[in-house]
Amino acid sequence: MPAFRLSAIVLFVPAVLSASMLLVAVAGIAAAAPATANAAPATANAAPATDLHKLCRQVKNDDAVRPYSHELYDGTVKAFKKLFPDASGTPQESELQTQANYRCMNGKVLACFVGANLPCAKMNGARDNPGADAFCKTNPNDDVVPAFATGHDAVYSYKCRNGKAVVTGAVWALDKRGFAKKLWAEVPQH
Helix, strand or coil: CEEEHHHHHHHHCCCCCHHHCCCCCCCEEEEEEEHHHHHCCCCCCCCCCCHHHHHHHHCCCCEEECCCHHHHHHHHHHHHHCCCCCCCCCCCCCHHHHHEEEEEEEEEEEEECCCECCCCCCCEEEEEEHHHHHHHCCCCCCCCCHHHHHHCCCCCCEEEEECEEEEEECCCCEEECCCEHHEEECCCCC
16 A cells, blocks of 8 residues: 655645635645745744643643654644545655644644645734735736735735735634644644
């Protein structure tokens, strides 16, 4: 049985991405950014993963996004399966190392998996989007402003009307900490 590859995640994201974002991802319009580009930088005082469950219970909420740790492998795989139930296999350790991230919310460890149009960073909730504005100046009546123009962390989707970016809806629902709700799942301790 061939191993599941997180790099092929676009096959499993219909429930995660809006139709327009999926079209952008599949058509290859947006240039893929390195996996770490969508993750918030880990802070210098980020707790080691072995203590992460304890830290999260103590601090309740910590928005520092931390890199993958093998000590959380079993729980990370369970979180992955919750987020991507149609995945046909378990991600390889090397894929988890490059794409799994953690943070604390409500005293629990949460995991997110960076991929094409799957940002693990705090989302940009600003309605004004300079990237969308610039795109619309050169594409004055496009029906969709692609994620490479708005930023993959943009909460809103846009279209161009007479050279101006117009909000068409929200791509992401946010949790109370400002992260995309459907991209994060709890990492069970055991």
